[in-house]
Amino acid sequence: MIDNPYYTHEFHGDYELISIGRLDLEEGGSIPDCQLAVATFGTLNEAKDNAILVTTWYSGTHQVWRENYIGTDHALNPDEYFIVVIDQIGSGLSTSPHNASGANAELTMSKFPRVRIGDDVVAQERLLREHFGIERLQLVVGGSMGAQQTYEWAVRFPDKVRRAAPIAGTAQNTPHDFLFAQVLCEAITSDPGFNGGEYASNADVVEGLKRHARIWAVMGFSTEFWKQEVWRALEFHTKEEFLEGFLEPYFTAMDPNDLLCMAWKWQHGDVARNAEGDLAAALGRITAPMFVMPINEDMFFPVRDCRAEQEMVKGSELRVIDDVLGHLALFAVAPTYMPQVDRHLGELLARPA
Template sequence: MVDTYYTQEAHGPFALHDIGSLELEEGGTIRNCQLAVATHGTLNAAKDNAILVPTWYSGTSKIMEQAYIGPGRALDPSRYFIIVVNQIGNGLSTSPHNTPFPAGGARFPRVRIGDDVRAQHRLLTQNFGLERLALVVGGSMGAQQTYEWAVRYPDMVRRAAPIAGTAKNTVHDFLFAQTLVEAITSDPAFADGFYAAPGEVHRGLLRHAKLWAVMGWSTEFFQQRRPQALGFSSLDDFITNFMQAYFGPMDPNNLLCMAWKWQHADVSRHTQGDLKQALGRIRAKTFVMPISHDMFFPPADCLAEQRLIPGSEFRPIDCIDGHLGLFGTHADYAGQVDKHLAELLATPA
């Protein structure tokens, strides 16, 4: 099934850009690193209307387009040149499942959020000739990349909008993600990552999907019968035909690659562990945008970081769906996001 999942038909259109060999922070090297990139709109002559959108855990450029980009939206292709870059490991860009022997599969090297951002920087500067970004905006792991961009390249990022994510992953969230990892790796068919086919790990992938159902949505999401409002007849129907249907076709090693990055996200690596000093580097006009009922990245965690960012604003999104409200499942979500992003883009920076 994975052979038909990570395709142009399912997630396109996108173009593959070879950025050459990428030396990784953990010591490995990705040779002929390929970034899958979807673009919307046209880069203007001044090259000052570019917006970067990195992807989240399990997400691809297609879901970012569907949930955040379009005519009349804040991310309007008639006004901006929007570049959606699939993170390393998500299945479209270089990932465990599409890297040939001997470096693929379970042997795929450890990748950090910083590696993704350095790869994206190389792509944007060398392939697109960009020196400034009008905005970097991403949700969840996309927010982690947004923070890394703003700290690592403060002179290039004019505005930043991390949605439902933190600059330094918390111990609590590390443990959440670890349960997702163990749901997959505890399946005997996982075979230490040397499974013959991803579908053999279906029990682990199902447990993984159920854990996402527990933590990705809020208690209010279930209390207010939101699965039924979304068209599912029962909890079992929702788990099978939404959660398992979404995660089930994915490659386990791809998911584990992204989960490790998520767990180890930390911009304070740049300042010997001093988070205040790291966030103090940010020059971008920044709107920190947590989701009110998020159980992975609670608003309080995001607020604590926002207070360390010079000139930033705290712009929470009221959405009872929780973290997976990022998909745009609630009718009120998109309007709130667009309102904040439109105001941010209108702010001189």
């Protein structure tokens, strides 16, 4: 375990650490005391049927949802719904390589086991049921790796998911996406300071984390984002300033092993595992009304890939988000982004289910 000030309430506001006990993992082994960081908004009604689950993306936590997606002026309205954001395993807030201690001490750092999207979803289902008494969700929604979890929920627990909205992500990771995530991992692991995962501080891996950030610059945004110098809207004067003042500090604050844990999970996301490798059969199990919401300028979850899956989900709709930021439109920086998300989620929540 190492101390990293980024994964604290100072940076992530209110959240609660909830233990679900021992979590056996698909790849073998287990987490003896799996703790999930949970931020909630609104009030669970007596029938316990007004809950929405939000799942999180690579490097992202509940905080970006709190700041941008959730509020009385949004479809994710805490006056109406009990909104539960659960940070994924490896996020740095929930049980993760860098914070494994106590009962999890044997899993610390490079010894952390491989975790799959399905492990997260099983853990989340248990938490919602055992801790909150929630048996059914009005909506599961998440972006990127959160979309992977959303699909997994809808396939694995069709009776518990009344509606689902995977944003900018796929049910079965594509080979290109696998290779992209591999390049991200190698930027980190190739730093001599990484030391096979046994560094003393994330600062030891700062060069690898910066390279990792700059690869995100190439793939996370669109070619047009850079051409139009959209970063000027964030009050930077040059693209170098934007990299050094935004993307690099964003990632260098994080823990390398935590990022690698999430990256492996991202690479291996595949709902077809629930149907002996048959993607169409797995997606055919989905009964929830689903809006599949890719971002039109996304470089690595292109609309084409999302549409191919959406067409396998009966009764689903493709709702393309227009945003020049590309994948990282998920940061909700463009003023035109949240109105689109709210409109789609609002219409989905209005659907009988």
